[in-house]
Amino acid sequence: MSDSIQSSVLVIVGASHAGSLLAVQARKEGWQGRIVLIGAESHLPYHRPPLSKAVLAGERSLESILLRPELLYSNNQIELRLGERVVSLDRADKCVQLASGEVLHYDKLALCTGATPRRLPVAEGLPGVYTLRQADDVTAIRQLMAAGKRAVVIGGGYIGLEVAAVMTEQGMQVTVAEAAERLLQRVASPTISDYFRLLHESRGVKVMTHASVTEIEREQETLVLTFADGTVLEADLVIVGIGVEPETALAAEAGLEIGNGIVVDGYMGTSDPDIVAAGDCAQFPSARYGRCLRLESVQNALDQARIAAANLCGQRVVYDSLPWFWSDQYDCKLQSAGLRLEHEHEVVRGNPAAVGSEGLSVFYMRGDRMIAADCVNRAKEFMACKRLIAERLPVNLAALADESLLPEHFEQR
Ligand SMILES: Cc1cc2nc3c(=O)[nH]c(=O)nc-3n(C[C@H](O)[C@H](O)[C@H](O)COP(=O)(O)OP(=O)(O)OC[C@H]3O[C@@H](n4cnc5c(N)ncnc54)[C@H](O)[C@@H]3O)c2cc1C
Known part of the structure; x- marks a missing residue:
């Protein structure tokens, strides 16, 4: 030493x-x-x-x-x-x-x-508008949460969607306003974006895409949001989740x-x-x-x-871990492994139109190697994918989409 x-x-x-x-x-x-x-x-x-x-x-x-x-x-x-x-x-x-x-x-x-958190200039300094990064933010937000109240979540990334799920489950009326053409655009594939849109809509969330907020005004206790296309929304609480x-x-x-x-x-x-x-x-x-x-x-x-x-402490080790991530929304746990960079095709296991506990997996492939995977309520598939991706093992493509075969058959032997 x-x-x-x-x-x-x-x-x-x-x-x-x-x-x-x-x-x-x-x-x-x-x-x-x-x-x-x-x-x-x-x-x-x-x-x-x-x-x-x-x-x-x-x-x-x-x-x-x-x-x-x-x-x-x-x-x-x-x-x-x-x-x-x-x-x-x-x-x-x-x-x-x-x-x-x-x-x-x-x-x-x-x-x-x-x-x-990235700031939204039109929302700066307005009471009732919050970002969520720290424990103290949650304490303040919770004071304004109550069944029946209207919340607008600006930003349809993971944090915005998790907030929308919790508030919906608490009986609030929630709108998610996303400026991009789809939810989770920066982090997920269109298949996963569509799945989570469907999930939220099935629970009563109003999802707006291409929705850029241009003005927020406070009229007494109500926040009035104006969007670029002229849409006007009223809210009791606004959460800004537009990245960090x-x-x-x-x-x-x-x-x-x-x-x-x-x-x-x-x-x-x-x-x-x-x-x-x-x-x-x-x-x-x-x-x-x-x-x-x-x-x-x-x-x-x-x-x-x-x-x-x-x-x-004197060692010489390089950082090269496989990235992985999770997000919980309602009864759905999304687990992601690897980064979806330059994949050639995707394989879907499960029914993307049937949102809920059954879940689905989406595998992102380059040739016969898996480079990334998104698994919803499919922990065993996620664990199998993590190994396949980390160790760059050849994959049995036919087994991926075949739900009658267990994840142990994913590897080509
Ligand atoms: C609401 C929320 C939900 C999330 N959910 C997930 C999830 O489900 N899965 C997942 O993998 N990741 C999730 N993340 C992301 C994850 O929390 C972050 O990647 C992780 O916290 C990063 O840790 P960190 O220590 O690098 O930075 P942080 O957690 O950001 O901590 C940095 C700390 O440094 C302090 N600090 C900064 N500057 C100074 C200074 N000058 N002096 C003193 N202190 C300073 C800050 O106050 C802060 O406490 C979530 C993040 C948020 C906000």
Whole structure:
């Protein structure tokens, strides 16, 4: 073990999926000096995905979704600095400054600053209009939720659709307004987009596509939304879910290389040898896909944190995990593996017109190799696909669409 990790100070900015795990893993990997984990949110690090699912539905409390108990941090001598924002980074003096004015020296720094919701200029500052990223957002939104109320969700991505599902199940009247020609356009195939549109419409959600909101006004308690085609909608609550931007401000001001996120190499190292980055904020070179990527998922945040921690502690490991993701809407669990980049054809297993518990899978193929899969309520198929994609195994094409054959027959033998 090198001398540096015996007595050096590791400062981690951002205390969520990536930052929290990076701290714990660095200790496990042998970091013996101080570890300071700084987070702008005042809560102990928590699982973010349930915010738009069980927490919004009121089925889970914040206390029940903590990533780790407080004791785990103290037992590992991880100093938690919660409710504190890092406002500047001085790379020459190797220190960060907190909003309070306090300056902390580091030997190694990890930026796990995540992402922040994209803003909709016409919605800025209006009461009753929310984005959903943090636990405090959910607390505020829940105060306005009640059966019979009207909600407009701007943006038909995963978070918007999860919010729409929860609000519909709570008896609210929900409209999803998506500017693109289909739901989930950035992340899913047309087959999956159509499936989720049908699912939401079958539950009573009004789905608008090609719908660009041009104005929002507040008339007493009612929000009045005007769209580019002249449509006018009234709402008691508006949720803006139009994507996120990587949180790169600190890194950019300190002169680190920035692309679509903080630029890192395969080892999660930034353009400064003493600074790593991981999670939603990081743009990395993917050997698997032969291009630079920035992903927004728990898998990516956790796997990158593990790699960054190992490398900080003297190892030399490259990040090359298979991306995977999930989304829960009503009784449907979508699980996705791999990225649907340049696939040649798709195979559908199940009936896309029969939405509900039976689910379906869509496999994205290049020749006889599967490069990605979307599976709805089909956990066994998802697990089989993950292996086929990760190990680039040849696939038995005929078996994919044949529901009489179990997933173990997917592999060509
Ligand atoms: C509502 C919702 C539902 C989601 N559902 C899913 C899902 O079902 N499946 C899935 O895989 N992914 C899901 N995601 C995405 C997933 O939560 C993110 O990919 C993951 O949280 C990324 O973790 P991270 O640690 O990189 O960043 P974040 O979770 O964004 O955390 C970054 C933290 O850094 C803090 N921070 C930033 N700047 C500073 C600073 N200067 N000083 C101090 N602290 C700072 C922020 O306050 C924040 O707490 C969801 C996200 C949201 C918002």
